[in-house]
Amino acid sequence: MSFFGRIYKEELPSRAKCVYMYLKDRCDANGECWPAINTIAKDTSMSRSTVKRAIADLIRCGLLRKESRYRENGSNSSNRYFLIIE
Secondary structure (H helix, E strand, O other): OOOOHHHHHOOOOHHHHHHHHHHHHHOOOOOEEOOOHHHHHHHHOOOHHHHHHHHHHHHHOOOEEEEEEEOOOOOEEEEEEEEOOO
């Protein structure tokens, strides 16, 4: 089965499939990447809210794990995403 075979079978909205493929294209060999929501939105021609909903869809389906990252002063930094590869 192809790498993307699982997302074709899942009942995912097209927004989630698009964001998953985008993240897969930008992840390293460990399935890790950290693009900003604005970057994903701009590159996929989606709104920020649509990207956030797509990420929530992927997390809910078990295809993605999100880790919040923080600066030394405690303020939010970018999120780190881990694609769940089976």
